[in-house]
Amino acid sequence: MKISTEYLLITYYGDYTSKIIADWLAFYSKSVKIFYTDKFDIELKSILIGNVNSHLMSSQFSQFKSEKHYISFYRGGMVKLSKGTNSRSNPGDFYDFNSRLKYFFTTYEMSQKEIVDNFFTEKYTLGKDNGSRTNKIINLKKAIQIGLKIPNTLLTTNKSDIQEFFKKSKIQKVITKSLDIGLFFGDKKEKKVFQQLTKNVEFEEIESFPETFPLTLFQEQIDKILELRVFYLKGKMWTSAILSQQQENTQVDCRNYDIERMNRVVTYNLPNEIETKLHLFMKSISMDTGSIDILLSKENEYYFLEVNPGGQFTGYSEICNFNLEMEIAKHLIENEK
Amino acid sequence: MKNRIINHYLDKTDIKENNLPVDLFFLSEKKNPDLNESNEIINLSIKDINYIGQERISSISKISLIFNPEHLL
Numbered sequence: 001m002k003i004s005t006e007y008l009l010i011t012y013y014g015d016y017t018s019k020i021i022a023d024w025l026a027f028y029s030k031s032v033k034i035f036y037t038d039k040f041d042i043e044l045k046s047i048l049i050g051n052v053n054s055h056l057m058s059s060q061f062s063q064f065k066s067e068k069h070y071i072s073f074y075r076g077g078m079v080k081l082s083k084g085t086n087s088r089s090n091p092g093d094f095y096d097f098n099s100r101l102k103y104f105f106t107t108y109e110m111s112q113k114e115i116v117d118n119f120f121t122e123k124y125t126l127g128k129d130n131g132s133r134t135n136k137i138i139n140l141k142k143a144i145q146i147g148l149k150i151p152n153t154l155l156t157t158n159k160s161d162i163q164e165f166f167k168k169s170k171i172q173k174v175i176t177k178s179l180d181i182g183l184f185f186g187d188k189k190e191k192k193v194f195q196q197l198t199k200n201v202e203f204e205e206i207e208s209f210p211e212t213f214p215l216t217l218f219q220e221q222i223d224k225i226l227e228l229r230v231f232y233l234k235g236k237m238w239t240s241a242i243l244s245q246q247q248e249n250t251q252v253d254c255r256n257y258d259i260e261r262m263n264r265v266v267t268y269n270l271p272n273e274i275e276t277k278l279h280l281f282m283k284s285i286s287m288d289t290g291s292i293d294i295l296l297s298k299e300n301e302y303y304f305l306e307v308n309p310g311g312q313f314t315g316y317s318e319i320c321n322f323n324l325e326m327e328i329a330k331h332l333i334e335n336e337k
Numbered sequence: 338m339k340n341r342i343i344n345h346y347l348d349k350t351d352i353k354e355n356n357l358p359v360d361l362f363f364l365s366e367k368k369n370p371d372l373n374e375s376n377e378i379i380n381l382s383i384k385d386i387n388y389i390g391q392e393r394i395s396s397i398s399k400i401s402l403i404f405n406p407e408h409l410l
Contacts (some may be wrong), residue, residue: 195367196360199360216359
């Protein structure tokens with residue numbers, strides 16, 4: 001039986017970037033599917049090892065067949081099992097039936113998720129089924145080990161630590177941002193969207209904080225001249241510079257833009273030394289693609305901030321004429337052989 | 338700590354204010370909400386998400402300039 005190849009883009013509904021990648025794959029006469037993890041789930045049925053007729057079921061497509069090879073790009077979202085609880089539980093008390101049963105289902109579903117992942121990634125895969133998340137703190141530690149500069153960073157549960165952080169590090173300004181993916185939600189009735197951005201915290205403002213609070217991330221605010229977005233794809237890099245300092249509202253976070261007066265964005269040549277370090281960094285965290293945020297300080301020093309596995313790069317790609325979606329499509333096709 | 342948005346939505350949940358990390362109290366309204374996107378979800382159809390054998394003309398006529406940071410220093 002001839003095994004054909006199908007390209008699978010796994011993402012969340014409304015992801016414009018995946019549509020463009022699909023468009024490019026279609027341009028190269030490839031068969032492609034986009035799987036929306038937030039709208040559809042997967043049911044495993046009839047997996048018989050050693051038999052090519054086994055298949056996975058999905059509520060979006062009639063079925064994923066094992067006589068096809070899938071070349072997958074985990075762009076965003078997280079694959080869900082239908083009828084699954086999709087929650088995790090610890091083994092719990094040996095004599096407590098409820099907690100032991102919960103743990104039984106945890107491992108039962110983990111196995112199914114691994115089978116689905118293996119099904120989609122056996123031939124070739126880009127990205128991971130991790131819902132576009134990575135660990136900011138571990139990544140900062142890795143970045144330092146590689147020799148990249150990072151802003152002084154504090155993860156704390158109490159007010160006095162932040163005050164001490166200001167004094168000891170002789171820091172003038174700090175920012176706070178989410179430890180993981182920032183809160184982002186909409187209110188249909190109010191026709192409003194809310195987004196957690198990076199925000200600066202004034203020293204006086206800290207007085208109003210409770211003495212203790214759940215673990216929160218604070219970072220030294222670096223005076224910058226540029227914000228850089230580096231799109232990384234298996235060792236290749238494309239860098240855009242965002243001139244965010246020209247407008248007050250984008251000085252701390254360029255995502256706080258005004259649509260009528262957008263920041264100027266241009267292509268940028270990173271020094272070879274920084275590119276090499278970024279490549280080593282991405283290898284050290286086993287991330288094959290992602291969008292890296294960097295600052296260029298007034299002292300002409302590059303500061304690594306974070307990397308986003310599912311970053312929004314299409315806007316920068318269009319302005320800088322990078323055609324990144326075409327590059328991704330070509331990369332996936334090259335790995336079909 | 339108070340934040341108009343977070344306190345408003347928190348009232349509809351069982352989560353207590355003192356269980357939130359401080360960064361959530363800096364939540365803000367998005368300046369340019371793409372409300373069309375949420376409308377689009379309602380009109381989802383399978384034919385929109387299968388692309389097979391479609392032709393595409395790429396636009397590669399734009400010219401990008403290489404930016405030199407030294408000009409700013």
